[in-house]
Amino acid sequence: MIVEIGHFALILAFVVSLFQAIVPVWGAVRHDGALVRLAPRAALLQFALVIVSFASLTNAYLNSDFSVANVFQNSHTLKPLIYKWSGVWGNHEGSMLLWVLILALFGAAVALFSRRLPDDMLGVTLAVQSMIAAAFMAFLIFTSNPFLRLANPPFEGRDLNPVLQDPGLAIHPPLLYLGYVGFSIVFSFAAAALILGRVDAAFARMVRPWTLVAWIALTLGIAMGSYWAYYELGWGGYWFWDPVENASLMPWLTGTALLHSAIVMEKREALKIWTILLAVITFSLSLLGTFLVRSGVLTSVHAFAVDPERGLFILFILILFIGGSFALFALRANAMRAGTLFSPVSREGALVFNNLFLSVAALAVFIGTLYPLLLEALTGAKISVGAPFFNLTAVPLMIPLFMAIPVGQKLAWKRGDLAGAMSRLWWVLALAVGAVAGVASIVSGGPAMALAGVALGLFLVLGALDELLERATRGGWERFFPRLFAIPRSNVAMALAHAGVGLMVLGISATAFEKEKVVSVKAGETITVGDYSLTLNGLTTQTGPNYNALVARFVLRDGTGVVAELNPAKRVYVGRQMPTSEVARHRAGLSEVYLAIGETSGGDRVDLRAYYKPYVLLIWLGPVLMAIGGLLSLSDRRLRVGVPRRARMGMPQGSPAE
């Protein structure tokens, strides 16, 4: 019964979304404020209905209701509670329901928190958001219904894919989707601004908090997924340039560009056309990612052709929204006026530089991801585009971008003073290079590229600290602390986020110094990894809630004695009889010792892959610091100062340029 309520709520939400997509636009065209003002209420109602729908599916999972096909295929009575929860979005139908939930969430959030917006702007934005929601609800209801029942309910379910049974994965998809789908609201704002002909600084100010929210979630979501891959997949990698990863990286790159260009638009009324275009492109890339992941086109072009229903539906949505928004953009772009003047050496100039490199990097990822698909579809030829391609295209583009960060953040608006900015940065750069040279002479060198990477990372971190230091010591040291705490939050946020980039660069560069050993170890034997020694005490079996495991018991010693007991394991899950590897890790500061086991033989011998990974945790701490910077920026006063109320419902007498 509860399942049917959920099913019905979803259908009702679809009806509400159609209403919300049409009526406010009609109201805006007819200058009927009453119709326009229905939009926020519809958005809240739609959200409430989707929550009911989502909750009822969750309830079916928690109660292991195997009469629901979706629950039967993805759950198991023995599964721990947390994975019964996360199982809701651990499958195609459920994750699309989460998509819709987040679409509705952003609509409702704008309805609640953006009351200062002019009514027509709010109404049309929510209408566009609802058009997207309606399209995806139709997709759910007609092709991917999670509420379908089975005529003869089985006693036991098929269980969730064991690699997905991990706490990291319980929160990774919602975070990622919050980012991915969050850019929908930025898209809706952009479409509304185009429709109403109000592309101005006020628009940049309105969308900035929403761009930030989506960007923060996407940053954390990608970092979380990368960290999960690191500890779950068992070979210590953290980024594979897989199409599915690229699908989330592309909107992140353009979203980051958008975050920066919106600042120029807000402060200087420049880059308006470009900013709107980025807003449209970013969500278009989110849609493209959904198409790539959901249609099966990645496995092979042929798999897509065999069962095209879902893929074609999403492709249709993709074409509708991307085509529609670009057509709208083409109609309106001419009406947008160029902004104010600035010299290439200025904050604006630096942000243009940022946008150029981020966008080209996004394009490189885009072409690398889609080229093999296009080539196969058009000519039948099969090629592979993997990590080496991206390491030669997208990665080198990041280097000039990162080198420019400390310089860019020092330049003044409109016309900067490069010599002045560099006068302090030479010291920062000298310090970074000196530190690397010092360390390199102690640890007897290392790959030159990696050393250069460490220097770049230090340059970024020290450059960010110097930014704060300079502001705090302007006019002498005597009022250091009062000045330090008086630095505007947005400046502290910028310094933190850029320092986060530096930490990430340090972590990635440090992987060149890792130690790896692949050996077969017998009980009682001792091996060395880096400065550590590792002894196998023996193999034992262990029974978990829904799996059986074979555990290797290692003792880890450093120069002073025993530091940890490490128990990497192999698990076989009862439900799917599928083996997985559980790595064991020992953290020392920001570095890790990382063990994964493979085949065993004779009851006392095991294949072991052991790593010493120096400063590896920086790879994920960097993005976390970026996200903290984002959160701080979100709390800046400037963002809470909304658009003046006087503009409310002031339908301009002269209608916007057509």
Add this chain to the structure above:
Amino acid sequence: MRTLLASLALLVWLSPALAVKPEEQLADPALETRAREISAGIRCLVCQNQSIDDSDASLAQDLRRLVRERVKAGDSDQAVRDFLVARYGEFVLLKPSFNARNLVLWGLPLAALLIGGVAAFRLFGRRRTEESEISEDGPPEKLSPDEQAELDRLLRQDQLGQKRA
């Protein structure tokens, strides 16, 4: 993450583990390092975007053995790759070769950087001349009739607003 979303979507088979097995490794560390580097650029043909160095599939294991045999036999890195391409086609290379067919793939990012760079500089160039006109050639231009009308309208609105307030 790749496996996460991929398996969410496709439920691909994922086996645990080690990829390179202890007994596969070459005794000579220099040759082994070379074999690892070559392997990292060779696609496991039955996997989704995994190199044979990362994969546990038995085919990947066979290919790793093959790479090591060729390396041991004294082949250069390129000769090993050519050997594999001759056998399995270009699909086996994770780094597509530079040829006419892949011109768009390799050329597009570079072309975009150049075109984007030129566009950005033209943006500055135009702005700079406008700016110098303003600063050097005397007072700014007078408002066009359109602009004057817009200004009047805005001023009127403003007065209206103040009266209401």
